[in-house]
Amino acid sequence: MDINTLRGISTLLMLVAFIGVVIWAYSGRRKQSFDEAAQLPFADDDTHQATLQREATAHRTDSGATASDLRSSRETMNRSEG
Secondary structure, eight states, X not given: OOHXXXXXXXXXXXXXXHHHHHHHHTOGGGHHHHHHHHTHHHHTHHHHHHHHHHHHHHOOOXXXXXXXXXXXXXXXXXXXXX
């Protein structure tokens, strides 16, 4: 058995592994799990906003801006991004 035979066998094994991963990823049984995983980045968006508002009301910035000034500037930024 020479090196070229080993390369051919390893290529065939990698092809079979690739096809297996593709079948696993696109199977209908995995759809619900993948949909849940796709929503994870948005899951704590409300918690993050609540934390920002709590921090804004608890502190004043160095420039003397009030929490309501910070909140209105964030709302303006959010509207311009969307």
